[in-house]
Amino acid sequence: MTLATHEVRWGVGGVLMVDGVTLAAEPGRILGLIGPNGSGKSSLLRLMARLRKVSSGVVTLGDANIDALPRRAFARRVALVEQQATTEAALTVQDVVRLGRTPHRGPLSAWTGADAAAVDTALEQVGLADRRERLWHSLSGGERQRAHIARALAQCPSELLLDEPTNHLDIRHQLEILALIRRLPVTSVVALHDLNLAALFCDRLAVLHQGKLARVGTPDEVLTEELIETVFGVQASVERSPRHGRLQVHYLMG
Numbered sequence: 001m002t003l004a005t006h007e008v009r010w011g012v013g014g015v016l017m018v019d020g021v022t023l024a025a026e027p028g029r030i031l032g033l034i035g036p037n038g039s040g041k042s043s044l045l046r047l048m049a050r051l052r053k054v055s056s057g058v059v060t061l062g063d064a065n066i067d068a069l070p071r072r073a074f075a076r077r078v079a080l081v082e083q084q085a086t087t088e089a090a091l092t093v094q095d096v097v098r099l100g101r102t103p104h105r106g107p108l109s110a111w112t113g114a115d116a117a118a119v120d121t122a123l124e125q126v127g128l129a130d131r132r133e134r135l136w137h138s139l140s141g142g143e144r145q146r147a148h149i150a151r152a153l154a155q156c157p158s159e160l161l162l163d164e165p166t167n168h169l170d171i172r173h174q175l176e177i178l179a180l181i182r183r184l185p186v187t188s189v190v191a192l193h194d195l196n197l198a199a200l201f202c203d204r205l206a207v208l209h210q211g212k213l214a215r216v217g218t219p220d221e222v223l224t225e226e227l228i229e230t231v232f233g234v235q236a237s238v239e240r241s242p243r244h245g246r247l248q249v250h251y252l253m254g
């Protein structure tokens with residue numbers, strides 16, 4: 001087993017934002033997290049990445065409680081790409097991506113061929129190899145997003161957590177990034193707003209609603225017209241695409 005949450009709760013000021021979520025990623029697969037704004041997707045990802053401490057319950061990696069793992073060992077395995085990560089403006093793209101190598105290097109160790117190769121591969125994978133010398137402040141929103149994904153890939157994680165990785169990306173780059181995540185030999189947990197992209201790329205979907213897990217299963221099991229209405233408050237018609245065989249959501253206007 002890889003990352004899993006067991007009855008995890010987290011709240012602020014007595015209000016639970018993540019309320020008793022039990023969920024396991026499957027090795028090598030993509031688990032999509034869907035749910036309305038404020039339903040707890042980012043909070044759950046941050047708990048899984050150990051950026052927040054659970055109020056109760058446990059997050060495990062394999063058999064271990066993640067709180068019991070040494071920080072570096074955890075960081076070598078689990079990478080998080082946050083929604084609005086900030087970065088020092090004076091850095092270049094490759095400086096940012098190099099930060100991904102930190103968990104693999106000692107404080108005084110020299111930059112190795114393996115470090116350089118991981119950075120080069122990550123830049124190639126997100127299509128930023130030709131912009132590696134560019135300063136951060138000169139990048140577009142989509143280029144910054146891709147640079148943050150490259151930083152996570154340079155970390156060579158076995159578990160990759162992504163919060164809305166397609167935010168800011170044009171449609172070609174949305175498809176390319178999700179196709180890349182599919183190809184990677186890693187376990188991924190990805191928060192997504194676009195239900196059609198979730199149906200296209202995810203092996204399983206977990207639906208959060210007001211901090212609780214409303215449903216988990218394959219896209220076919222989860223993406224029903226009834227669930228979309230109950231959780232998102234939107235009427236939709238769900239059909240199987242004759243082109244790619246995945247479910248497709250058509251939103252019905254008033």
Ligand SMILES: Nc1ncnc2c1ncn2[C@@H]1O[C@H](COP(=O)(O)OP(=O)(O)OP(=O)(O)O)[C@@H](O)[C@H]1O
Nearest residue numbers: 012017035036037038039040041042043044191208
């Ligand atoms: N540090 C915090 N302090 C107080 N409330 C918080 C904090 N972090 C998150 N919340 C609240 O927790 C709830 C869940 O937020 P979260 O960001 O996890 O939702 P989300 O599903 O990722 O939303 P979105 O789709 O808008 O990104 C929201 O009501 C949010 O305001």
